[in-house]
Amino acid sequence: MNKANLVLIAVLLCVLGCGSQPNTVTHAAVQEAVPSQPTAPPIAPASSAAGGFDGSRAFEHVRHLVDIGPRPPGSDGIHVAQAYIVGQLKNFGCEVEEHDFHGSTPLGDIAMKNIIAKIPGKGKGIVLYATHYDTVRIPNFVGADDGGSGTGMMLELARLLCGRKTESALNVWIAFFDGEEAQGEWADKNSVQWTNTNSTFGSREMAASMAISGDLKHLKAMILADMIGPSDLKIKKENQSTQRLNDLIWATAGRLGYGNVFVNESFSIGGDDHLSFIRRGIAACDIIDFDVATTYWHTAEDTLDKVSPRSLAIVGHVFVEILPELEKKFR
Ligand SMILES: [Zn+2]
Structure with a gap:
């Protein structure tokens, strides 16, 4: 079989x-x-019906990442994934930055890399879209939903936004974080400890470096996507997220007819990359379907069949359409 x-x-x-x-x-x-x-898998809507966002392109990125195999920080797999992400962004005409740093982990010092596409705007304000592209250090874990879905969606968002001829009022940055997952030798689901210092290495690094460079004070919103693949996608409002940012996103999703995906329920997550920015007083939110925590999450069953091109397109479409809303607020 x-x-x-x-x-x-x-x-x-x-x-x-x-x-x-x-x-x-x-x-x-x-x-x-x-x-x-x-x-x-459910077929993605035509890009013309999704604000120009092509869910099938996003899905092909996920397929490519899954084909690479496991992609934990410092591994051969993640190096291949980094080359793929950077190569794609450059092909799309994006201005790309690679931020190399070291994560101090229970496994020792690990070389990590954040990748950031920057789309210049007219003003100083910045909107940061983000996801993580590393996968949890579990044997044979290929991270289609967890690590793959957000990355595929953000690559397609970058293609769309980097290709635009008209300049936005805001600078749009799209970040691909390394080292979101807790690091350690995997024995079972409870053997690796997620703590504030053993997780979210990439987002903590980026928030810290933006504080030092002075960019943080121009950052208007940070919008994280993580695990958005399921065909029966259901996004609930994450309680630690900035609620006015959630409200803006949910209102936009409702207007686009996605009220059955962006549902009016809430939950709290133990930790994720948005908290690295919330802790520094930045409006941030986490778009994630964590209902899969009781099924394939953090098991070798997080495979490509768990990801739907249509779900990637729904989140991508919402992310495209919230940009003018954010511009109205922060121009
Ligand atoms: Zn994970």
Whole structure:
């Protein structure tokens, strides 16, 4: 039985009733199951119906990243991913910066790299879109949703925004963070400790360097995307996020007809890259579907079939359309 079939059956079994049972039970159960054909992912809307954002292009980036294999900080895989991200951004005509730094981790000093595309605006104000492109250090973990989906979506957003002829009132920066995941030797889900100093290395580094350079005082909003792949995507308002920024995004999503995706529910996340900016007084928010925490999250089952081009397009479309809203507020 190939892996795609196994995964599909695991998902079906889970839908049928595994609830909060540990994944290992599901794995054992699928060994005897009959193979079936995987269903095709939902098709992305035409880019003309999504503000120019092409969900199928975003999905192809995710496919490429998954094909590289595991991409934890300092690995051969992440070096290939870095070359891919930088190469794509340059192809799109973006101005690209590579910020190299070292993360002090339980595994020792690890060389890390943030990649930032900068689209100049007329004024001084900055809007920062961000995601993380590293993957958690779990054997055989290819991070389609966690690490891949946000990166694919942001690459397509960069293609669209870097190609625009008219200058925006705001500077738009698109950051790809390294080292979001907690570092450590993986034994099981609880063996690596997420702490404020052993996680979010890239976003902490960027917030600190923006404070030193003086750019931080021009930063109007930081909008993070992380794990936006599921075909039944459901984004809830994250409680530690800046609520007026959430409100602006949810109002825009509602206007575009995505009220069933950007739902009026809330939750709190243990940690993510937006908090590196919130702690410095910047308006920031986390766009994430964390309902998958009870299914494939941080398991080797976070594979390409978990990512829908349509879901990437919905988030991408909203991100395109919030830009004029932010310009109205901060020009
Ligand atoms: Zn993760």
